Amino acid sequence: MPVQEAPLLSAAEFLSAMRNVPGAVSIVTTGRRPSRHGLTLTAGCSLSTEPSSVLVCVNKSAGAHDTIKNSRLFCWNILAAHHSALAQKFAGQDGSKGDIRFTEGSWRELVTGAPSLIEAICSFDCCVVETHDAGSHTIFVGEVVAQATNADREPLVYVRGAFAVPRIQDPRH
Numbered sequence: 001m002p003v004q005e006a007p008l009l010s011a012a013e014f015l016s017a018m019r020n021v022p023g024a025v026s027i028v029t030t031g032r033r034p035s036r037h038g039l040t041l042t043a044g045c046s047l048s049t050e051p052s053s054v055l056v057c058v059n060k061s062a063g064a065h066d067t068i069k070n071s072r073l074f075c076w077n078i079l080a081a082h083h084s085a086l087a088q089k090f091a092g093q094d095g096s097k098g099d100i101r102f103t104e105g106s107w108r109e110l111v112t113g114a115p116s117l118i119e120a121i122c123s124f125d126c127c128v129v130e131t132h133d134a135g136s137h138t139i140f141v142g143e144v145v146a147q148a149t150n151a152d153r154e155p156l157v158y159v160r161g162a163f164a165v166p167r168i169q170d171p172r173h
Contacts (some may be wrong), residue, residue: 022159022166025083027090028056029115030067030074036099036115037064040091042158043137044076052144054124057137063097068140072128075114076142078121080153081165086117087156110146122149 023042031037043057056076058065068074079087086105089096106118110125117123126142157164 019160022157022164025079025087025156025158025163026056027077027079027087027117027120028058028064028068028074029077029117030064030071031115032109032113034099035067036102037067038090038101038115039064040087047141053129053141054126054144055139055141057134057139059137061136065138068128069131069138071114073112073114074126074128074140074142075110075112075116076124076126077117078123079117079156080119080121080150081156082153083117083119083156084163087158087163110148112145116148118148119150119153120148121151121153121155122147 024044025040025042026044027038027040028044029036029038039058039062041056041058045055047053047055054076056074058068088094089104090101102115107115108118110116110123112125112127114125116125124142124144125146126144128140129143130141132139132141154165157166
């Protein structure tokens with residue numbers, strides 16, 4: 001029996017469905033002063049434990065895209081519940097671009113020199129080891145060379161077009 005071809009899903013239909021998928025809110029940063037760049041995203045995840053690696057998906061039109069591609073480094077900062085204003089700033093909601101976005105929050109450098117948010121739930125400082133073209137985005141695979149963790153914070157998530165804080169029960173109780 002021949003395989004029946006499914007009709008293509010429109011971009012609008014796809015986006016409408018994806019709005020229901022909660023994602024951890026993060027800021028991906030790159031570059032060094034005075035040419036630091038960063039953007040808010042929910043498209044990042046762990047990839048491997050050996051070697052320790054993560055992947056982030058960055059829109060090719062984002063200001064940070066070419067800096068990540070050329071510098072071959074980034075820091076993936078997972079945001080805490082109180083970081084919604086910072087997430088909006090790095091999403092460009094206030095019109096800021098480039099290094100000016102770093103005037104809010106406390107930043108440091110770990111190993112690569114990419115900005116690491118001190119108050120993030122966790123930050124993964126990475127060297128790019130692979131890139132993959134994926135339509136409007138580039139998938140950057142980063143080997144983690146350093147990390148910082150603040151596990152006592154609640155995460156910020158994005159779902160249905162808004163920021164939210166999930167209720168997490170302490171498994172020890």
